[in-house]
Amino acid sequence: MQNDFIYLDHAATTPVSESVLSAMMPYFSEKFFNPSAPYFPALQVRREYEEAKNEIAKSIGAKSDELVMTAGATESINLAFSVLANFAEESNEILIASFEHHSVLEAAKKYGKIKFINVKRNGEIDLEDLKNKISSNTKLVSVMLANNETGVIQPITKIAEIIKKEQSQRVAKGDFTPIFFHSDASQGIGQLDVSVGRLGVDMLTINAGKIYGPKQTGLLWASRNIELLPQIVGGGQERGLRSGTENVPSVIGFARAITIAQKHRKKEVARLKELKDISVSILKNNFTDDELIFIGNHKKQLNSHLSISFPGIDAERIIFSLEAKGVLIATGSACAANKGTRSKTLLSMGLTDKEADGSLRISMGKLNNPENIHRAINILAEEVNKEMERIGLRSHK
Amino acid sequence: MQNDFIYLDHAATTPVSESVLSAMMPYFSEKFFNPSAPYFPALQVRREYEEAKNEIAKSIGAKSDELVMTAGATESINLAFSVLANFAEESNEILIASFEHHSVLEAAKKYGKIKFINVKRNGEIDLEDLKNKISSNTKLVSVMLANNETGVIQPITKIAEIIKKEQSQRVAKGDFTPIFFHSDASQGIGQLDVSVGRLGVDMLTINAGKIYGPKQTGLLWASRNIELLPQIVGGGQERGLRSGTENVPSVIGFARAITIAQKHRKKEVARLKELKDISVSILKNNFTDDELIFIGNHKKQLNSHLSISFPGIDAERIIFSLEAKGVLIATGSACAANKGTRSKTLLSMGLTDKEADGSLRISMGKLNNPENIHRAINILAEEVNKEMERIGLRSHK
Incomplete structure (x- = not known):
């Protein structure tokens, strides 16, 4: 599996x-x-x-x-x-x-x-x-x-x-x-x-x-x-x-x-940092600062976490299309009480509804390596690109 | 093990x-x-x-x-x-x-x-x-x-x-x-x-x-x-x-x-009944009605359980000597709150302190079979006999 x-x-x-x-x-x-x-x-x-x-x-x-x-x-x-x-x-x-x-x-x-x-x-x-x-x-x-x-x-x-x-x-x-x-x-x-x-x-x-x-x-x-x-x-x-x-x-x-x-803390932190750098670099290559927001102070952030938002995009849709391609990701925290509600965390930070609705939480760990992160984030970029084109946020390159 | x-x-x-x-x-x-x-x-x-x-x-x-x-x-x-x-x-x-x-x-x-x-x-x-x-x-x-x-x-x-x-x-x-x-x-x-x-x-x-x-x-x-x-x-x-x-x-x-x-309920109940019968028969062969009490209405008792007492015997000692021979058994229920106290259950039934102190709970299950029950209950009888002789409850046969 x-x-x-x-x-x-x-x-x-x-x-x-x-x-x-x-x-x-x-x-x-x-x-x-x-x-x-x-x-x-x-x-x-x-x-x-x-x-x-x-x-x-x-x-x-x-x-x-x-x-x-x-x-x-x-x-x-x-x-x-x-x-x-x-x-x-x-x-x-x-x-x-x-x-x-x-x-x-x-x-x-x-x-x-x-x-x-x-x-x-x-x-x-x-x-x-x-x-x-x-x-x-x-x-x-x-x-x-x-x-x-x-x-x-x-x-x-x-x-x-x-x-x-x-x-x-x-x-x-x-x-x-x-x-x-x-x-x-x-x-x-x-x-x-x-x-x-x-x-x-x-x-x-x-x-x-x-x-x-x-x-x-x-x-x-x-x-x-x-x-x-x-x-x-x-x-x-x-x-x-x-x-x-x-x-x-x-x-x-x-x-x-x-x-x-x-x-293995220090080694794992360094390894996660590498995975995060790969992710950030792919994302920055694919999206402009207007299209993609990196959420949270990246200097004081766990290397496992990458919180991003594509304002205007419906992140739920992205999750489904990613899943169809084998990438499992969530919007916010998984618990019964959060179903169908906007992220409290993001709203508390002053993000707009649009920013919250476009947000994804990428949380990496032992099941990841440079190869599968590279693949997953490229798929993510592709799917978001497609969605942006579909809803007219961006014209076909 | x-x-x-x-x-x-x-x-x-x-x-x-x-x-x-x-x-x-x-x-x-x-x-x-x-x-x-x-x-x-x-x-x-x-x-x-x-x-x-x-x-x-x-x-x-x-x-x-x-x-x-x-x-x-x-x-x-x-x-x-x-x-x-x-x-x-x-x-x-x-x-x-x-x-x-x-x-x-x-x-x-x-x-x-x-x-x-x-x-x-x-x-x-x-x-x-x-x-x-x-x-x-x-x-x-x-x-x-x-x-x-x-x-x-x-x-x-x-x-x-x-x-x-x-x-x-x-x-x-x-x-x-x-x-x-x-x-x-x-x-x-x-x-x-x-x-x-x-x-x-x-x-x-x-x-x-x-x-x-x-x-x-x-x-x-x-x-x-x-x-x-x-x-x-x-x-x-x-x-x-x-x-x-x-x-x-x-x-x-x-x-x-x-x-x-x-x-497997019916089959297991029958199997436990057989184990209990073996136990009861060995015990009755070894002890008189004065020496051994069977506790509880045996017609309304789980077949897994055999609650007995040897009044005058210190059951704790028996547990230790049984353990030395590889038989694991307890006096009452195992929980932190019961340490060093007499069984509430037995006292509530009107058993005397002496009867409670001499009590053992044999609870059988899937780790038992006729062979090991036969062996264990014989060891139990032997150890209780020895203890009875030691404290002068019974002279050497």
Whole structure:
């Protein structure tokens, strides 16, 4: 199947890599024991599960007992926001970037009043707007590490500084109400240095399903002072924060995936850069600056992501014609809530409806190489050219 | 590894069967697409995911759109109890069997006042006690289909009748407050006919990890009139009731597992019966009625389960000595919350501390056959005999 198409939607999900799958395999049918059972083979599984958590923790500069393994990023985000359950809902003010994923938006709605941090045309959140909107009622700020649509890397350490400043001002006034900083790092792991200490966050969400690990496998890292309210209660697994028999194969796979991602990070970033350069060069050769917009600050963008727009073109049509030629690509993020709506991310950046409607997200990864990127982007250029001619945006060359 | 030991703890978890694993495999690395993505291979994955849900639904006599796929039974139970979020907490009275799993107990605590339904010495819940305790404030009754420790099958249809009667009495008084009936069927699928219509439940929890399917894979079936409060919000998957990218391989595996379980049900039940008969006969040959108690109504017990007690013996010691001889067995249910405590189930049945301390749960399944059961139970008898001699309960024969 992998030979029949060129996949340009790695940001939606990635295949489980061979190495990850082979790490997982023994835990389905051989080392299948319930890690809470009392006999040695089960204790051995428990040990290997804990070792996997340790390995994951190390890769983000954290301790294993600060991790809660979850069934995916969405559950992790929901759990992160539960920190607000310690406060009265009417006193909770939550600041999130306008482009946050539905999971952040919906989780925030449960706990308080949401204020949206503006996003600049270059795809970064507006730090001045954050400074203006942060208030003595702000309890939680959530900004993703890199945007899932544009790939623009967010100024996380600068946000952390602003939050710390607000916190000190509160303390100076004798107000010890905490303010927490959460970041969804689902995009970016494997390309960025995601050390929780350096980032300055209090909570971090990671998703195995975007780094060649298994789906519905994620985690929440939370610093020790954070009091979470367990969302799924029962047998007391994960230090009582997430009950349910542990998903041993998935966590083993997650550890392998994140270890590989970190180990090959620099090489992979350089490789993706090459693929992106090829793409940009083909596109620039085919379209004028009026016809094609490159979206987002390319100096602060994941090399996996190329966000572009052909204003006036209906990108949905392009997706279908590309698919007919074996190129798989999407407009925005793939989730049930986004069906038939314009990209929130792009509109928040101030793009016009026309620009948003003409936008495509190319997200590259391990299924790509210079040869298939060259082919795919040439097909893309051809299809857009045809469409431009069809609708009279351009006359036949 | 499977040849090195005899596994007698199928109730704690089961290995993923070869057939299930081979059904799952293509969905890790080949059909890996996000089911919400717009291109054909992703739509195909969506279709296969929905077909799997259909297959699962059919196997319990339900419709696919009444299922919410969850990351395991614990999450399913937590979601089931969310039906109580529609009512004021102080008005919520919840009736659960004294032997319910921690996940039911903890989920119940979140939503109201718990009343425990007594359990009879034979391991069945006391229907008279239920009739006495059910009141006009009762909103939810939760009783597991078959007890995880004793294997005793509960009188689910009779409970449903009692609940329906209470409901009609309310309606006659002009009180339209509903009363819901939930059952955790994690134990029993594969041996019992689990048709939601026939059972008369409103909500049913099923766990793939106990029927040779993948771990952390479960579902909640809820009849159409039930309004659940989503516990994990975000992208709106599972009709908005459980957000997060679908766990495609796991749900495909779940479908295969439940289909096999249903198809081979009668044959497997007969096979387990044979294994149980062998076990009982060996045990009866080795121990007197004073030395060995068979726990639970054996006429209403899963054939997989054999719950026994050697009063005066420390069962933990037996477990260790059995393990040294390659026999893996447990005392009670395997979960973090049970460590170092006496079995709630057995105490609720009125067993003495001594009887509870001497208890073992033998749970048989696909890893067993007449030969290895013969061997294992003989080893068990030998080890208990030795221990009885050691502590002076019996003189050397």
